[in-house]
Amino acid sequence: MQVGIEAMNVFGGTAFLDVGRLAEHRRLDTTRFENLLMKEKTVALPCEDAITFGVNAARPIVDALSDAERDRIELLITCSESGIDFGKSMSTYIHHYLKLNRNCRLFEIKQACYSGTAGFQMAVSFILSQASPGAKALVVATDISRMIAVSGGEALTEDWSFAEPSSGAGAVAMLVGEEPEVFQVDVGANGYYGYEVMDTCRPVADSEAGDADLSLLSYLDCCENAFLEYRRRVRDAHYRESFQYLTFHTPFGGMVKGAHRTMMRKMAGATPREIEDDFQQRVTPGMSYCQRVGNIMGGTVFMSLAGTIDRGDYTDGPRRIGCFSYGSGCCSEFYSGVVTREGQEKQRQFNIVGELDRRWTMSMQEYDAMLRDNEVVRFGTRNVSLQQHWDLVASKRTSERPHLYLRQIREFHREYEWTE
Amino acid sequence: MNKQRIIEIVGAHAAEVLPNLADHRFADDDRLQDLGANSVDRAEILNMVLDSLSLAIPRVELFGPRNIGELADLLLRKLQSA
Numbered sequence: 001m002q003v004g005i006e007a008m009n010v011f012g013g014t015a016f017l018d019v020g021r022l023a024e025h026r027r028l029d030t031t032r033f034e035n036l037l038m039k040e041k042t043v044a045l046p047c048e049d050a051i052t053f054g055v056n057a058a059r060p061i062v063d064a065l066s067d068a069e070r071d072r073i074e075l076l077i078t079c080s081e082s083g084i085d086f087g088k089s090m091s092t093y094i095h096h097y098l099k100l101n102r103n104c105r106l107f108e109i110k111q112a113c114y115s116g117t118a119g120f121q122m123a124v125s126f127i128l129s130q131a132s133p134g135a136k137a138l139v140v141a142t143d144i145s146r147m148i149a150v151s152g153g154e155a156l157t158e159d160w161s162f163a164e165p166s167s168g169a170g171a172v173a174m175l176v177g178e179e180p181e182v183f184q185v186d187v188g189a190n191g192y193y194g195y196e197v198m199d200t201c202r203p204v205a206d207s208e209a210g211d212a213d214l215s216l217l218s219y220l221d222c223c224e225n226a227f228l229e230y231r232r233r234v235r236d237a238h239y240r241e242s243f244q245y246l247t248f249h250t251p252f253g254g255m256v257k258g259a260h261r262t263m264m265r266k267m268a269g270a271t272p273r274e275i276e277d278d279f280q281q282r283v284t285p286g287m288s289y290c291q292r293v294g295n296i297m298g299g300t301v302f303m304s305l306a307g308t309i310d311r312g313d314y315t316d317g318p319r320r321i322g323c324f325s326y327g328s329g330c331c332s333e334f335y336s337g338v339v340t341r342e343g344q345e346k347q348r349q350f351n352i353v354g355e356l357d358r359r360w361t362m363s364m365q366e367y368d369a370m371l372r373d374n375e376v377v378r379f380g381t382r383n384v385s386l387q388q389h390w391d392l393v394a395s396k397r398t399s400e401r402p403h404l405y406l407r408q409i410r411e412f413h414r415e416y417e418w419t420e
Numbered sequence: 421m422n423k424q425r426i427i428e429i430v431g432a433h434a435a436e437v438l439p440n441l442a443d444h445r446f447a448d449d450d451r452l453q454d455l456g457a458n459s460v461d462r463a464e465i466l467n468m469v470l471d472s473l474s475l476a477i478p479r480v481e482l483f484g485p486r487n488i489g490e491l492a493d494l495l496l497r498k499l500q501s502a
Contacts, residue, residue: 032458162459197480212459217479220463254460262467 003127003187004180004337006136007064009350010306011057012170012293013042014397016359017367019165019294025364026164036162037253037287041294043362043370044144044169046377047389047405050082051093052416054142055404058173060350061138062098065175071101073175075126075137078108079115079298081202082143084379084414094140097404097416112200113249114327115298116141116172121333123176124185134178141299142171146206146371146378162212166252168294172302182309182343183321186336189237191230193222194331201328205379215328216255222332223248223259223324224266230334239267243322243336245312246282247304250290256283259324285311292356301325310348314341358398377406384409394419421499426473426492433468437461448489469495475502 019038023030044053062070078091089108109119116139123137145167199218200210231237248256260279264270270278286304288311296303301323308321318340326332362370377384385408393405397419407417431446438456452462466482477498485491 029456029458031456032461036458036460199480211483213462214480214483216459216463217466217483220467221478221480258460258464261464265471 001128001130002178002180002184003124004176004185005174005183006177006179006181007061007175007350008172008182008302008306008309008347009057009060010170010172010289010293010299010303010352011053012289012352012356013053013168013359014045014048014393014403015362016040016042016292017362021364022165022367028165035254036166037257037291038165038294039291041165041168042170042292042296042359043367044146045370045389045393045405047386047393047407048144048169049084049377049406049414050078050080050142050144050171051084051090051097051414052404052406053144053169053171054078054090054094054140054173055097055416056401057142057171058094058098058138058140059404060401061173061175062100064349069136072134072136072177073100073104073138074132074135075105075123076100077119077122077137077139079110079119079139079141080108080143081110081112081115081297082145083108083110085412090142091140093414093416098138100138111331112327112329113251113295113297113300114325114331114333116300116302117323117325117327117333117335118331119298120174120176120302121190121335123174124187127177128187136175136177139174139176140171141174141296141302143297143299144169145208145295145297162252163208166295167208168296170293170296170299170303172296172299172306174302180337182339182347183305184338186234186320186338189230189234189336191226191228191233191334192332193225193229197328197330199328199330210328215251216258218328218330219249219251219255219326220259220262222326222330223263223334226324226332226334227263227267230336239263239322240270240278242320244282244319245285245308245321247286247301247308247321247323248283249301249324249326250287250304251295251300253287253291256287289352289356298327306347306352309339309344310352312339312344314339314344355399355401360396360398377409381409382412390417421473421496423489423492423496426469426495427488429472430465430469430488430491433465433472436468437464446488448487448492450488451486452488473499475499477502
């Protein structure tokens with residue numbers, strides 16, 4: 001039987017920042033900044049949290065379904081490291097605001113930036129199990145970064161300066177089922193690889209800590225070992241020949257470029273010229289949205305997949321895409337699937353790029369003020385009104401789609417409202 | 421293989437990644453970060469060094485050294501136990 005993505009949408013937020021200007025503003029060493037291939041990043045506004053991002057990503061998918069189809073969503077997994085409660089899963093709020101059937105499993109998965117893949121693979125397994133034939137699963141990978149760095153200690157923050165320009169906010173929603181028009185999974189073609197390492201983490205609420213060097217080394221180790229395991233399971237798989245496109249978990253473009261270079265040298269014995277051509281051909285389509293939104297952690301590898309589907313060339317027939325997912329801590333996976341021209345046409349209906357174009361450009365002054373304002377919606381906030389922010393966003397936004405924003409928190413309960 | 425030779429190998433690859441270091445004389449207490457290498461550059465240099473030394477170890481085992489001298493000491497130990 002077939003399984004995979006029936007529909008997928010990315011929500012890249014309401015406001016964004018020019019990352020080059022941010023680097024200048026922070027007086028980062030910009031001499032080699034261009035090599036990092038960062039352009040823009042989405043900023044989470046005070047009235048946005050991982051729930052609003054998730055709902056706003058999923059709603060166009062749900063709206064496109066018939067009532068009967070929507071009622072077959074029997075599994076809703078949120079994948080995140082930006083949860084708002086140790087016990088209550090964000091999936092409960094998302095389920096409510098999407099008005100889904102109550103006969104549905106609701107829970108959340110965490111493993112840093114691997115969470116989206118973890119949730120996706122669980123959904124795929126649920127469909128393949130045929131425990132409920134015809135059922136669908138909604139996987140929502142959603143994360144934000146509040147950019148309140150843990151202050152340096154003995155082992156932390158050696159070179160943490162890229163964290164701010166690279167950390168974005170966003171969500172990817174995917175409908176997984178038996179009619180995978182958009183991305184048909186290669187069943188059983190999975191190389192997973194994980195071990196304990198303390199590279200980057202969120203050890204306290206709302207903050208991140210870690211070491212960029214260790215994380216990068218671990219990412220490269222996993223890139224290699226996950227693919228070797230994939231190749232052990234998929235006979236004759238070849239890094240250069242078997243996949244017409246590659247999508248990567250993309251903390252920032254420069255990191256992906258480094259990983260691709262290493263893999264092409266090791267797995268395919270390619271020359272620097274060949275590597276550069278291959279990068280342009282197979283990897284850059286997947287970086288298009290990532291470079292505009294920044295790292296959205298759990299959803300990043302799927303944002304890269306969405307870019308590959310929208311920007312790739314499928315006119316001459318189906319194309320196989322290799323996907324590499326990495327989450328600090330760590331767990332990783334290399335897997336693959338097939339995309340067709342029909343799938344691309346269906347996917348493009350969500351007009352992801354058009355919605356990204358509608359975000360408003362934030363000035364450095366607005367951004368600095370926003371960081372201060374974010375103090376009011378820290379993890380564990382009991383009561384707060386965001387009416388002013390809600391009104392401001394409702395007046396400034398230009399998207400024609402209805403969007404959900406946080407209006408207030410009352411006795412820990414979050415209350416959201418649609419813009420129309 | 422000795423420590424000085426490893427420092428030369430690290431220096432040669434650092435200069436490949438950062439051409440402005442072509443005339444630099446690398447010493448024990450040089451730090452790649454201070455020489456202009458960002459985290460992506462540093463990982464690339466380590467990759468090249470591992471290849472040159474034909475050392476097949478997880479890259480995360482090379483985490484920790486604070487300068488090129490310490491990195492060379494660590495690599496030498498890994499070579500001896502390989």
